[in-house]
Amino acid sequence: MIKVRDLYFSYGRDKNYAVSGVSFEVEKGEILGFLGPNGAGKSTMQKILTGLLPVQQGEVTVAGHDMRRPGRDLFNKIGVSFEIANNYHKLSGLENLAFFASMYEVPTADPMALLRMVGLEDAATRRAGAYSKGMSQRLVFARSMLNRPTIWFLDEPTSGQDPAMTQRVKEIVLEERERGVTVFLTTHNMQVAEDICDRVAFINEGKIVDLDTPRNLKLRYGEQFVIVEYRDAGQLKKQIFSMGADKDRAALAALVGERPVETIHSQEATLEEVFIKVTGRALRG
Amino acid sequence: MFRRLLSLTQRDLRLITRNYYLAIVVILALLYALVTRFLIPADLSPQPAVVLLDSTGAQAMRQLYERAGGGNVIVAGSADEYDRHLEAANRIGIKVTGSVMPERIEVTYQGWETEKTRRLLEASLQGQVAALTGAMGTAFPVFQRTVLRPGQVAEQPPFNLALVPIFIFSEAVLMGIFLAGALLIAEKEDRTNRAYQVTPAGTAEYLVARSLAMGVLALVFTVLLNLLTTGLAGNWAMILLLVFAGAVVTTIFTLIYAAVFMNLSQFLAGSILAIFVLSLPAGSYFMPAFSPVWMRVLPSYPIIFGLREAYFPSGNPGLVTTALGQLGITALVLVPLAMWALGKQLRGGEA
Ligand SMILES: Nc1ncnc2c1ncn2[C@@H]1O[C@H](COP(=O)(O)OP(=O)(O)OP(=O)(O)O)[C@@H](O)[C@H]1O
Ligand SMILES: [Mg+2]
Numbered sequence: 001m002i003k004v005r006d007l008y009f010s011y012g013r014d015k016n017y018a019v020s021g022v023s024f025e026v027e028k029g030e031i032l033g034f035l036g037p038n039g040a041g042k043s044t045m046q047k048i049l050t051g052l053l054p055v056q057q058g059e060v061t062v063a064g065h066d067m068r069r070p071g072r073d074l075f076n077k078i079g080v081s082f083e084i085a086n087n088y089h090k091l092s093g094l095e096n097l098a099f100f101a102s103m104y105e106v107p108t109a110d111p112m113a114l115l116r117m118v119g120l121e122d123a124a125t126r127r128a129g130a131y132s133k134g135m136s137q138r139l140v141f142a143r144s145m146l147n148r149p150t151i152w153f154l155d156e157p158t159s160g161q162d163p164a165m166t167q168r169v170k171e172i173v174l175e176e177r178e179r180g181v182t183v184f185l186t187t188h189n190m191q192v193a194e195d196i197c198d199r200v201a202f203i204n205e206g207k208i209v210d211l212d213t214p215r216n217l218k219l220r221y222g223e224q225f226v227i228v229e230y231r232d233a234g235q236l237k238k239q240i241f242s243m244g245a246d247k248d249r250a251a252l253a254a255l256v257g258e259r260p261v262e263t264i265h266s267q268e269a270t271l272e273e274v275f276i277k278v279t280g281r282a283l284r285g
Numbered sequence: 286m287f288r289r290l291l292s293l294t295q296r297d298l299r300l301i302t303r304n305y306y307l308a309i310v311v312i313l314a315l316l317y318a319l320v321t322r323f324l325i326p327a328d329l330s331p332q333p334a335v336v337l338l339d340s341t342g343a344q345a346m347r348q349l350y351e352r353a354g355g356g357n358v359i360v361a362g363s364a365d366e367y368d369r370h371l372e373a374a375n376r377i378g379i380k381v382t383g384s385v386m387p388e389r390i391e392v393t394y395q396g397w398e399t400e401k402t403r404r405l406l407e408a409s410l411q412g413q414v415a416a417l418t419g420a421m422g423t424a425f426p427v428f429q430r431t432v433l434r435p436g437q438v439a440e441q442p443p444f445n446l447a448l449v450p451i452f453i454f455s456e457a458v459l460m461g462i463f464l465a466g467a468l469l470i471a472e473k474e475d476r477t478n479r480a481y482q483v484t485p486a487g488t489a490e491y492l493v494a495r496s497l498a499m500g501v502l503a504l505v506f507t508v509l510l511n512l513l514t515t516g517l518a519g520n521w522a523m524i525l526l527l528v529f530a531g532a533v534v535t536t537i538f539t540l541i542y543a544a545v546f547m548n549l550s551q552f553l554a555g556s557i558l559a560i561f562v563l564s565l566p567a568g569s570y571f572m573p574a575f576s577p578v579w580m581r582v583l584p585s586y587p588i589i590f591g592l593r594e595a596y597f598p599s600g601n602p603g604l605v606t607t608a609l610g611q612l613g614i615t616a617l618v619l620v621p622l623a624m625w626a627l628g629k630q631l632r633g634g635e636a
Contacts, residue, residue, distance in 0.1 A: 086476035
């Protein structure tokens, strides 16, 4: 559904690339996570994929439309949620959705049903300018579903959301994927990425550093640990062994043979650790 | 397409109302109406002096005027003197002839006097003469009106109402520069233009809807001010048509040049300059002799004169059609530019 080949993009049209030699594909019904530190080029990528920025060099195809000349019809098929909320402040939440719904040439969802879905039904008739940050973001998220898109671009849909709403967003995205929707998801929430993405791409300084399933990435970059609790002279003790190190593995075997072990937990690598390794930077750093 | 246009226009009208633009326009119309009706005098022209030549035997009129002792009366001793006095532009001549009592009275105007002024003068003159002839028991004299330079200056409407077309031009038409621009800059700053850009709706509908909404706003101002000042006078259809077309062209023009400015303060500075230049033809409105070529090519020039013709028809409807035609041509030239500039705006002004 999305094809990107050797894409370069520079805001100043100079050698200062915000996106530099990026290639990837997203299959129908797949959720691709786009992860990377601040300023890595994630939003720039989404803007090119949604026609807000031009294709300067390389090839981009979205739903079969060449993004050099996408044509207005593409926008009946895609949904776009922005990282910075952009609603009409003087219109109510409901008026915002009703206005955008009337711009489409395809059947659209009921605005009130969408507001209910993101928990904004009580604020439906209030001016969007009076919404909190999280509420504004939810309205933008709801708006991106108006035309029941087949390709859905989500730039940090959970930013500013409380845990319950974050959970709700994950559920909604998974439901949509069940309907065959293709999702391009940018997020700083590694748990969200890990929970719902079929594959994730790590992007750093405009380049894709790695792209794979979360499981493969963790296997490749993550270290597995084993945490053992055992008794030593009546006292409960705890020791951590890295499965990547021969010395630790031998020590673990010795421990299990010699001491009364109470619990053994294996600790999987997290996507967060992979992120830090791959991009060489700490999150929110 | 039609549903979209309706929806876009509805959005614009909502934004206009909720940003208090409508309130501003209504208040301005009321203020202008107050100023027009109560603060600006209807007549600014200096009182003309009357030149009297009484060649009757009894000299009754001369005695009457001398007794009244008006400083504004010049009594001429001979026909030559009478003609000489009338060469000055602000004199009105009264020539009374007859063997003993007035038998003929000839009133001579310069040509610039309003019909109202003439009627007033003649009525009071007739009153005086009637008093005289009544007392003497003679017949009422024959009245004759002469205009020295007819059509030299067209019939002038009262001064305060003559300003109405200028108010309409500056508020209904030019104000669109501020309002259309402010709407656009706000959309750029709150980024709603990008949300619009990722829908299948395009630049053309946007442009049409915005023009319609600004046109409606201009009509509200015009209707209000008209009802409170000139009333049903003038050619309403032409007035409304001109105002609407003028507001549309102003909006299109604004969408183009607002694209150049990145923020509100830059835009305001630019607008003040634009409004200054476009207001210059208002000078010709008051001094018709001053209308250099560069002023005539400003799109505001034909609007101002078209509006005057629509309000105070002088039997030259060509002025209105010229204005409409010129607005049409301006629109044709500007629309492609506006589409380009607006497209750029809607993408967020990036790249
Ligand atoms: N409008 C712009 N003009 C010039 N440079 C820009 C513009 N927008 C972004 N950039 C630059 O492009 C690079 C990538 O920015 P982008 O917004 O794509 O990052 P991001 O990965 O989305 O970051 P974040 O996680 O903070 O949202 C950054 O160096 C940024 O400074
Ligand atoms: Mg971003």
